[in-house]
Amino acid sequence: MNTSIGEKYVVDENGKATAVILPIESFKKILKILQNADDQPEDHNFYQSYEFKRLVKKGTEDINMDKASPWKDVWNEL
Numbered sequence: 001m002n003t004s005i006g007e008k009y010v011v012d013e014n015g016k017a018t019a020v021i022l023p024i025e026s027f028k029k030i031l032k033i034l035q036n037a038d039d040q041p042e043d044h045n046f047y048q049s050y051e052f053k054r055l056v057k058k059g060t061e062d063i064n065m066d067k068a069s070p071w072k073d074v075w076n077e078l
Contacts, residue, residue, distance in 0.1 A: 005072075 010019035062068040
């Protein structure tokens with residue numbers, strides 16, 4: 001599934017993406033999601049938990065090994 005939100009990428013001389021430019025509405029959607037997450041005080045304890053840190057580490061490893069789905073594939077599920 002290819003679901004573009006109109007983003008543009010800034011790449012370095014090697015073609016590696018270094019930044020992304022988003023349409024303002026997409027940016028606002030992201031901010032709203034983050035704000036809603038930040039409004040949950042009980043979540044702050046979770047961010048410090050062993051389980052959360054383990055999941056972040058696993059996710060980072062999956063990304064580095066190309067085992068993760070591109071964000072475009074899940075964007076519309078948010």
